[in-house]
Every structure is written in structure tokens, then in C-alpha cells.
Amino acid sequence: MFPVIRTIVLSVLTGLASLSHAAPLSFTTALDLAERQSPKLAANAAAIAATRAAAIPAGALPDPRLLAGIDNFPISGPAAGRLQADFMTMQRIGVMQELPHTEKRRARQGVAAAAIDVANARQRIDRLGVRRDTALAWLDLYYFQRKVSLIDDLEHENALLAQVVLSQIASGRAQAADAVAPKQEAAQLADRRDDLSRDLAQASAKLRQLVGLSTIDGLADDPPALAIDAQHLRGHLQRHPELLAFSAESRRAEAEVAEARSLKKVDWGVELVYQRRAPQFGDMVSVQFTFDLPVSPATRQDPVVAAKRRELERLDALRESLVRDHTVELEGLLAEHAALTRQLERARQTALPLAEQKVSLQTASYQAGKVDLSAVLAARRDRIEQRLRVVELEGGRARVAARLHYAYGEDEP
Secondary structure, three states: OOOHHHHHHHHHHHHHHHHHOOOOHHHHHHHHHHHHHHHHHHHHHHHHHHHHHOOOOOOOOOOOEEEEEEOOOOOOOOOOOOOOOOOOOOEEEEEEEEEEHHHHHHHHHHHHHHHHHHOOOOOHHHHHHHHHHHHHHHHHHHHHHHHHHHHHHHHHHHHHHHHHHHHHHHHHOOHHHHHHHHHHHHHHHHHHHHHHHHHHHHHHHHHHHHHOOOOOOOOOOOOOOOOOOOHHHOOHHOOOOOHHHHHHHHHHHHHHHHHHHHHHOOEEEEEEEEEEEOOOOOOOEEEEEEHHHHHOOOOHHHHHHHHHHHHHHHHOOOOOOOHHHHHHHHHHHHHHHHHHHHHHHHHHHHHHHHHHHHHHHHHHHHHOOOOOOHHHHHHHHHHHHHHHHHHHHHHHHHHHHHHHHHHHHOOOO
């Protein structure tokens, strides 16, 4: 009964989830979905839960041991084979408890707590990667759609040009061969559409993979305007999750050093035994204490401590190397973002308006019979390239801004 109910509930929830995302996918919704649907983040969450569970017994005492047996059982002589014939024969039952040194228990607790920090740090790194990859996939799909829409506009303009050419041929101002040119341009635009359709399908598949949806019914809204403040990003460099993870790794290494040092501390144990003899003899109780004897720390404990300290030094060196790598990456991305911003401004304010103006002038001259069709086509090809370049620059700058924001600018929740 209960499995059936569970199956029905899961089916209903799955259906509701699919309905809830039937609308166009916004940028923010894509990021949220990717976090919820990411198998890697789910695996990390399970690892964190496992690490927390493993930390619970870290400082606990070992389980006690039950002792039971017979001492001094005679196997020869007059009392041979009899349990209560000799006063030295006794049945014994007792309990033994090992008591590790307090510092060892504290050290194990410290290692367990540091392991939880490391697991959380890895989760933050993977969360950053999921959000960054999803943002880039959404932007890729958005700007490929922009390019396809631009091709639609260009094909419509080409159809209008074909009508102009036919009108010119009919009026005797153009040759009949000119009628072929718009068809050639239409074929070139179709080739570009095919390339963009391929890129669009790949981008859509990538985004669907990240957000866990079988279909995406278009994109909602424009991409967010991610403000890029170079000074803020440079000041936020040390908060990068990969660098914070080294802090967690260092804490774990320090805890392991403390644990290695604690191996020199003496553990002890206590044993309490009740000994029963024959009725004519009295019963007995025994108490026994045991102690470890670390007689050769130079060959046993000291090498372990030295190895853990070297591991701590290794982590410090790796962190410094990673800081340098991220500094180079940050400065490179900032320079690329600034260059794309300048190029986009020139393309919008100078190159594209001039290309539009040239097409208008050449088209007017062609209709007046002053230039041939090749001049118009050359101007149109330049305008096509400029329009596509503007979209390409917008997309490139948006992608660089996303890489900067989701690596150095976003605060962890």
C-alpha cells in the first residue's frame, strides 16, 4: 500500500515540477534550478552529511570489553577435571575499558571538525562552478537566439532588395543578371542560419543538462547587467572559494599535526574482574590497570609528526601559487572586459551607423542608376558583419562579466 502511495506522490510532484517550468526560462530561475538539480551538489551534500555523521564518534571512548573464563583448572592429580575441588580454581567474569589520553580524543575531534569544513569548502567550489557554467550556458543560448533573430531581419531586407532589383530591371536601369545577386545573398544567409542553428542546439542541450529540464520554452527577459567594479573584485580576491578551501585544508592539516603529536601521550586501561571459587572458599575481586609505553618515539611518533608538518607547508605553498594564478586570471579578465567595452562602444556609435548610412546611400544611388548592384551588395555585406559583430561583442562582454562576477564578485550565502 505505502509503496503505491509513494509512487503516486512522486509522480504528482514530478508533473508539478515540469509544469512549473513550462514558461520561458529566466536567468535567475536557471541558476536556481541548476543548484537544485545538480548531481554533483547532491553528491557533495551527501558527503557532508556522511562527514558529520562520522564526526560524532570521533571523541568517544572505545567500547568496553567483557571478560569471561576459568583460571587454574586442574588437569591432573586428585582434583583433575573437577571445577570446585581446588581452592585455586575460579570462574571469572569482568569488564575492561580502554581510556585513550584526553589530548588524543580532542585531536580526533579536531580532525573530524576540520573534515566537515573541508567538505563544506568543496561544496562552495562546486556551487560556484555550477552557477558560473549555468550563467555562461544561458548567455550563449540568449546571444545565439539574438543572432538568429538578426538573420531573420536580414532575410526580410534581402527580400525587399530583390523587389528593388526587379523594379530596376523592369525600368531598364539594371541588367537582368542583377536578379541573381539577391538569391546568392539569400543562400549565404541560409548557410549562416544553419551554422547558428547548430550552435543554438548545442547551447540549448548544454543549458538543459545543467538545469535538469527536458525542454526549454525559450528564454525570459534580457540578461542581468552585472556591474564590474575592478577595485571591489581585487579586494574580494581572497574570498574566492578555492582560496577559502585552502584555509579549511590548512585547519585539517593542523589538526592532524596535533593528532600526530598526541600519539606520544600514554593511553591506559582498567580491568575489573569478579572471581568465583568453590563454596568452601571465598570469592575474589581483581582490579588491573594497563599503560602504553612509547619507548621509541624517534622511529614511531616523530616521523608521523614531521610528515604532517610537511603537508601543512605544502598546502601553504599551493595556496600562494593559487593566489598568483587567480590574480593573473582576474587582471586578464578585467583587461578583456575593458577592451570589449571600448570595442562595443565604437561598434555601436561609429562602425554600425556608418555601415547603415553607406547602405542607404548606395541603395539610393543604385535606384538612381548611378552605381551598379555590386556596390549595394558590398555595403550590405559590411552592414551584416557589423550587426553580427555588435551582438558578438555584447555576448563576449556579458560572458566575461559573468566569469568575473561568479568567481570574484558574488558573496557566498
